[in-house]
Amino acid sequence: MPLAPAITDIEQLKDNPILADLLAWRADAVEGARFDRDELTIFVAREAIREACSRLKAQGLIDFMADLTCADFYPREPRFELAYHLLSMKRKERVRLKVRLSGDEPSLESIISVWPSVNFFERELFDLFGIRFLGHPYLRRIMMPEDWEGHPLRKDYPVEGYR
């Protein structure tokens, strides 16, 4: 089963109800889309992520926030790519929203008001990647000790730690 090439053309992907809805809502918030290995990824503008999530929730297109995580593409800029894995239990479909963040004081709006379940996930990203979530009521380290220096999952942090 050879891999099919990824589709990155938004025009070809417009049939997807989630992408279509986001485009109809605010076309400028959608920075791109990719369909690769049976998974749809939508790149959303940093400023629009909370509103995009609450829009998808209000429209009934998404009913569950499964996962939030991040990947560090250091030394490339923008360095961080946040991945919001959303699930529609009703339509049995998954979608990934991605936000690109620069390495210079990375911050974006928290979506905790839309889905309280991201609480621990946002704290984890704050702890291990040093990403600030504005509007999170309790943004503190969750894995590492309170007085730890640095953010271990960043690529410029050595695997063995600083000695």
Place this chain on the structure above:
Amino acid sequence: MGHLNSNPVLDAAEDKTMILNMGPQHPSTHGVLRLLLEIDGETIVRMMPDIGFLHTGIEKTCEAKFYQQIVPLTDRIDYLCPMVNNLCYVMAVEKLLGLEIPPRAQWMRVLLAELQRISSHLVWLGTHAMDIGAMSVFLYCFREREDLLRIYEMVSGQRMMTSYFRIGGLALDPPLGFFEKVKKFLDRFPEKIDEYENLLTGNRIFIDRLKDVAKISSEDALAIGLTGPSLRASGVDFDIRRDMPYCGYENFKFKVPVRQDGDVWARYVCRVEELRQSREIAKQALEGMPSGPTKADAPKIVLPDREKMKTQMEALIYHFKIVTEGFAVPAGEVYHAIESPRGEMGYYIVSDGTAKPLRVHMRSPSYANLQALPQMCEGRLIADVVAAIGSIDIVLGEIDR
């Protein structure tokens, strides 16, 4: 402690609450979980879980390993069902590679994943009942779990950290006598479940401790990220095995137990019923087990058989290449989710085209399920916390990673 209380009480006469520290060595927190309880007498006003005591940086370690070297690390995430974690990881990598798995390997995976679900639920049932005060159930459950551990040892050489599922199939074909042993276990298992139920389901004290305790509605459960049996006990009928099938689960017939009450009792009933359903699936997998190879035909990815390595030059070269420099995985990203005994277990892997992953993230079900605990317990008594922790079946290994 100031952060626990956002409105500090200035008037001493008003200050009626105290802070109680539960864990991280408390026996009924199922690991090293620390709970900060703000209590008014016996009633919990506020609760805050404190985690991270078992943090070993597995996700960071993964970035420094070849893809095949990560399989043993995934065992250590959730040590009660290592094969389910293996399954989720190897399926994610196979999706990245576009690798087709032979049917026999798939059915073996389903069979073992369901046996793991049974053994994981047995640990849950034993410890949960012991927390409530029913000591003997623990011994009964561990008796059957021991049989299952022997089965895992037979097939993989290890009782707990099995690493049996590999990228592209299985480590080895199952040994002689394996299927008979599994069949014997599955044949006598239903009467063992009846035995547990005789001890618990009609037990007055057990019912009183569980019914209407730590309730959570379906809306709240979805909002807070609850998955698995805990979510189904709140009335949400969703099981990834049935609704978004993977690894050939579409070939199996089974019921998904759902309860509407959302209390500890409902979660207990759901899981006990899952024991029976898992046994059904395992039985179907055993009866319909196809013959054929257990490894995909991909010499550059799957390690060759030992015999071939000793007789064929290419096999030896491939073996040397895979072990010393790994195999390159085409660039891309996948999120693969499966139904672990605790809920949605998801692996998010980003590849940059080299032999080592750029990022491996584990979406562990316990991590999200734990967030529901304060909501379940606030306003209730301290004794109910113990019942509530047992009912969401957390494993601290996969919370802290």
